[in-house]
Amino acid sequence: MTQETISTKAVITPAEMLEHWQGHRRLTRRVIEAFPEKELFSFSVGGMRPFSELALEMIAMGMPGIDGMLTGKWSTFEAIYEGGRPTTKEALLALWDELTEKLNRLWPEIPAERFHEVDVAFGQYEGTIQFTLFYFVDNEIHHRGQGYVYLRALGIEPPPFWDRA
Amino acid sequence: MTQETISTKAVITPAEMLEHWQGHRRLTRRVIEAFPEKELFSFSVGGMRPFSELALEMIAMGMPGIDGMLTGKWSTFEAIYEGGRPTTKEALLALWDELTEKLNRLWPEIPAERFHEVDVAFGQYEGTIQFTLFYFVDNEIHHRGQGYVYLRALGIEPPPFWDRA
Numbered sequence: 001m002t003q004e005t006i007s008t009k010a011v012i013t014p015a016e017m018l019e020h021w022q023g024h025r026r027l028t029r030r031v032i033e034a035f036p037e038k039e040l041f042s043f044s045v046g047g048m049r050p051f052s053e054l055a056l057e058m059i060a061m062g063m064p065g066i067d068g069m070l071t072g073k074w075s076t077f078e079a080i081y082e083g084g085r086p087t088t089k090e091a092l093l094a095l096w097d098e099l100t101e102k103l104n105r106l107w108p109e110i111p112a113e114r115f116h117e118v119d120v121a122f123g124q125y126e127g128t129i130q131f132t133l134f135y136f137v138d139n140e141i142h143h144r145g146q147g148y149v150y151l152r153a154l155g156i157e158p159p160p161f162w163d164r165a
Numbered sequence: 166m167t168q169e170t171i172s173t174k175a176v177i178t179p180a181e182m183l184e185h186w187q188g189h190r191r192l193t194r195r196v197i198e199a200f201p202e203k204e205l206f207s208f209s210v211g212g213m214r215p216f217s218e219l220a221l222e223m224i225a226m227g228m229p230g231i232d233g234m235l236t237g238k239w240s241t242f243e244a245i246y247e248g249g250r251p252t253t254k255e256a257l258l259a260l261w262d263e264l265t266e267k268l269n270r271l272w273p274e275i276p277a278e279r280f281h282e283v284d285v286a287f288g289q290y291e292g293t294i295q296f297t298l299f300y301f302v303d304n305e306i307h308h309r310g311q312g313y314v315y316l317r318a319l320g321i322e323p324p325p326f327w328d329r330a
Contacts, residue, residue, distance in 0.1 A: 009277045010175030011182040012295045020299060045210055046317030112174045130177045134185060135327075141303050142326060145310030152211030161307060162300075 014115070018107045021137050022100065023164030028058065028140055029096055030159040031147045037089050045153055052092060054143035056085060061136045062099050066106050068121060069114070069129050077122045179280070183272045186302050187265065188329030193223065193305055194261055195324040196312045202254050210318055217257060219308035221250060226301045227264050231271050233286060234279065234294050242287045 012020065032040065032055050041052045060080040068074035086092040115130040125132065148158045177185065197205065197220050206217045225245040233239035251257040280295040290297065313323045 009178065011177050011179055011277075011280045011298070013174065014176055016293075016295060017176040024303070045314050046319075048314065048317055112176070115176045128181075130181060133176070138189070138303075138306050139326070141306040142310040142313070145307040146314050148307070149210050149213065149311050149314040152213055154211075161304070 014107070014110065014112055017133070018103065021133075022103065024137060024140060024144075025096075025100060025103075027159060027161070027164055028055065028144045028147075029093065031144055031151070032089065032093060032096065034151055034156055034158060035089070035147075036154075036156075039150075039154055040089055040092075041087070043150055043154060045149055048146065051147045051150055052086075054147060055092060055096070056080065058136075058140045058143065059095050059099055061139065063095075063102065065121070065132070065136055066099075066103055068119070069133060070106050070110050072119055074120070074122045077124075179272070179275065179277055182298070183268065187268065189302060189305055189309075190261075190265060190268075192324060192326070192329055193220065193309045193312075194258065196309055196316070197254065197258060197261065199316055199321055199323060200254070200312075201319075201321075204315075204319055205254055205257075206252070208315055208319060210314060213311065216312045216315055217251075219312060220257060220261070221245065223301075223305045223308065224260050224264055226304065228260075228267065230286070230297070230301055231264075231268055233284070234298060235271050235275050237284055239285070239287045242289075 032051070035043075035051055040050065042050055044050050060077055064075040064077065064079050080095075086095055115133070116128055118126065118128055119132070120126045121132040121135075125135075127135075148161075151158045197216070200208075200216055205215065207215055209215050225242055229240040229242065229244055245260075251260055280298070281293055283291065283293055284297070285291045286297040286300075290300075292300075313326075316323045
């Protein structure tokens with residue numbers, strides 16, 4: 001049985017999933033870029049966090065999350081904050097791009113079986129690896145959608161949702 | 166080779182994916198419920214659509230979308246609007262629940278191979294079925310995240326994002 005035949009039992013294969021995640025991350029990067037520097041770190045609606053904090057949460061999940069998914073060793077979710085928060089758009093985007101490269105580098109090492117193992121993400125959240133993985137991606141989509149409202153409230157046209165190039 | 170062994174090449178299997186989607190849909194249903202009747206159909210931020218319209222878009226994708234994913238026959242995306250828009254929360258939730266049952270009924274009939282076939286969704290959007298499927302789910306998460314901002318701007322605590330029960 002070939003690899004291709006085997007993978008037809010999947011809704012989405014590991015290779016497709018990496019592209020799915022990185023496609024979303026390319027869009028989120030454009031949303032970060034769309035914010036004026038000041039508003040990125042200060043503007044919000046309804047008492048919520050500014051978009052810089054939402055983007056940093058995405059990085060805070062993904063940066064140790066890819067290690068945990070691969071190895072089963074989870075550092076704390078808060079690790080990313082220990083070096084201090086980025087205070088410029090450029091520094092935030094540099095962290096973003098660092099994670100992009102890290103995902104591309106480590107993802108292919110995850111055995112496909114691993115996605116169905118139960119683990120305790122960050123030592124706190126029990127579930128299969130696929131559940132945790134989709135939590136990362138869905139949390140990004142959720143908060144990015146909030147960023148779209150912030151941009152609209154600022155009178156800025158957000159990048160198109162359908163464009164993941 | 167058993168079904169179980171085969172499915173380990175998946176990040177997410179068809180059965181897991183249905184639960185994933187319906188879990189998100191259960192949360193979105195609670196977001197609809199959290200809006201006061203009037204604000205559901207009228208309130209927005211930054212000139213965007215009210216949450217009733219965002220929820221109706223989700224139904225407008227899913228209701229004909231599940232037929233298209235299963236059969237390859239796509240009615241128009243606009244079909245849901247032809248009978249007139251629901252004008253009460255109760256009517257919107259009734260449509261929501263109709264789709265919940267339809268997904269549970271038809272999903273198991275989709276052959277797993279189908280998710281990797283290329284099709285033209287609604288006669289307009291070319292891609293694999295998994296791409297189109299994730300577009301439906303991700304579009305829901307995206308717009309629901311916007312609904313969270315509307316609720317916060319109204320001073321209403323949204324339901325917790327992590328609860329999909």
